[in-house]
Amino acid sequence: MNSTSDKQSLKSIYCRICHEDGNTEELIDPCECSGTVGLIHTGCLEKWLTTSNSAQCEICKYAFSIKKKDKPLTQSIWQWWLSTSGNGPQGICGDLFCFVILTPLCVAATYLCAVGASTYTRNGFWEGTGLFILCFMLVATYSLWFIVTIRFHYKSWRDWCNRNQDVKLLVKHRVMTNDVPPESENNTTSRHVNMMDHYDNSTLNPFFIRFLTRFGYPFHEINQTTWV
Numbered sequence: 001m002n003s004t005s006d007k008q009s010l011k012s013i014y015c016r017i018c019h020e021d022g023n024t025e026e027l028i029d030p031c032e033c034s035g036t037v038g039l040i041h042t043g044c045l046e047k048w049l050t051t052s053n054s055a056q057c058e059i060c061k062y063a064f065s066i067k068k069k070d071k072p073l074t075q076s077i078w079q080w081w082l083s084t085s086g087n088g089p090q091g092i093c094g095d096l097f098c099f100v101i102l103t104p105l106c107v108a109a110t111y112l113c114a115v116g117a118s119t120y121t122r123n124g125f126w127e128g129t130g131l132f133i134l135c136f137m138l139v140a141t142y143s144l145w146f147i148v149t150i151r152f153h154y155k156s157w158r159d160w161c162n163r164n165q166d167v168k169l170l171v172k173h174r175v176m177t178n179d180v181p182p183e184s185e186n187n188t189t190s191r192h193v194n195m196m197d198h199y200d201n202s203t204l205n206p207f208f209i210r211f212l213t214r215f216g217y218p219f220h221e222i223n224q225t226t227w228v
């Protein structure tokens, strides 16, 4: 009987996270914990590993075999938007408000400056040039603010995605070192046979071959008449 069956035979069998039994989902023993904390649902463990951003058991420190992947784009943006943790959207409402207010103001001011610059250029060089420079500074300042703000929130979203990747558990039952079966006698024999296959039988002493044959080495291909 393996270790999983031993655990299943315990009177109280439940998931150590949600405390539900194995009727809705199979209980697994993915780490070296035993007793009442030895069993867990796959879904509960994957949620915990996703939330904790960890790849090992928090009790026995067993390293799980897992695979991580990003959430779907829309789902990750929505969950990042709703996140209240430090990796959530910091100050994005204020930035959106500024975007709504500043964008039309900047467009209107740039347009007026451009029209004024073209008009004043006919009257004098410096008036028109000053307005062109003012127009350029308006566009440059707005663009700089826009790029810095977008980059800040993009980095915040990517950090959130990296910390909240979906975790898939690859190995659901722990690998015990003593689960490896000991070498059987047949395996040992076959290994010796393979080893002796490297020898050229014709070069072996017949008495040595007879000696080995008594201990079970198959030298059937040797001509028996050469031994006598």
Ligand SMILES: [Zn+2]
Pocket: 015, 016, 017, 018, 019, 020, 040, 041, 044
């Ligand atoms: Zn559970």
Ligand SMILES: [Zn+2]
Pocket: 031, 032, 033, 057, 058, 059, 060, 061, 062
């Ligand atoms: Zn454990």
